[in-house]
Amino acid sequence: MYKIKLSSGKYKFFDKYQGVDGKWRQVSCTMNSTSRESKKIAQNTLELKIKEKLGKNKSSSKLKKVTVNEVYAESSKIRKAELAETTFLNETYGLKDFIATFGERIISDIETLEMQEYLFSKEYSNKTRHTLKLRISKVFEYAYQMGITEFNIMDRVILPKDKKTLESIAKRNQKFFTLNEMRLLLNSMRKNAYDDEQLLFADCVEFLFLTGLRIGEAMALQWSHVDVLNATMYIEYSWNANLRKLGPTKNAQSIRYVFLNQRCLEILDRLRKRNLNSNFVFVKSNGFQISNQAINLYMKMEGARANLFGKDSSIFSAHMLRHSHITQMAALGVPQKALMERVGHSDSRITNNIYTHVLPESRQEMNLKLNNIVI
Structure with missing residues (x-):
């Protein structure tokens, strides 16, 4: 562990570690002083950061082989058990294009922006987009809960809220x-x-x-x-x-x-x-x-x-x-x-x-x- 003094008067502590790929990297943290207590806290903080980095890298390298198809097959078992038969068939049909598009992809490699663009790449109604997002989210949520991905990327996808236009209000009032x-x-x-x-x-x-x-x-x-x-x-x-x-x-x-x-x-x-x-x-x-x-x-x-x-x-x-x-x-x-x-x-x-x-x-x-x- 080593340190440098910052222009603000604080001290930045560094430590190095070797990643699973053999490359050397470093982590850092900032403390107010170089007292014995500060050094101890800095040392503990840096050790925790290294453990976290190594844990993520180890997990990522192990999970690279898991495809969307594999995750979907496992998550479908849960959905089938909790949904009515007709609802499950409708959900399966609704995910058909998503699976055809992303099925062979490694699920941890898919980024939020890709899913954002996918939902807007077709002429879907806003209601259909929200339904599709919910269905796809079930797949990514399963991956997250099983430790296959670091988070559910669908939580970061942004869809527009429904706006009550004169046309939509008139249509709603006709439905009875x-x-x-x-x-x-x-x-x-x-x-x-x-x-x-x-x-x-x-x-x-x-x-x-x-x-x-x-x-x-x-x-x-x-x-x-x-x-x-x-x-x-x-x-x-x-x-x-x-x-x-x-x-x-x-x-x-x-x-x-x-x-x-x-x-x-x-x-x-x-x-x-x-x-x-x-x-x-x-x-x-x-x-x-x-x-x-x-x-x-x-x-x-x-x-x-x-x-x-x-x-x-x-x-x-x-x-x-x-x-x-x-x-x-x-x-x-x-x-x-x-x-x-x-x-x-x-x-x-x-x-x-x-x-x-x-x-x-x-x-x-x-x-x-x-x-x-x-x-």
């Missing part, structure tokens, strides 16, 4: 149906239905609106889970359309009992008479469930025919019906906890921030109350 809009749409659907299958689709649309079920939950619904006497149904599964089999619900909170109003019971009675040979409620004449794509296409086509004022039928989807149901329940004053339980939400922020809108009926009620204010 009022009661009157739903009546008009269903009347048009049934008026223009040309066979039993078209009526089945119309019944499915109305049932989703009245219950708030996810499309997968509705397609997985079996007659054994419908209790007509107590006007309830038990939601235990979700239909995996890709694998054509029953799978788990989105989360544990999604396993629930759902109350059925009189109109739902009427729809179920009609469906039972139509599908006497199936264990499932919503099946077509060929015995197969209605797919999400089919119901979305049907809603777009029938929405264009109904021509609802101020609505863009090109964005109509089955999820809008769930969206609409929760909005209607919130407008009726249903307590938040009861609403979350009914629709299987695990996070109250989802219920508040995404689904609840101000309905025209609520605005009218507010205006009436404002007119009654007298000063």
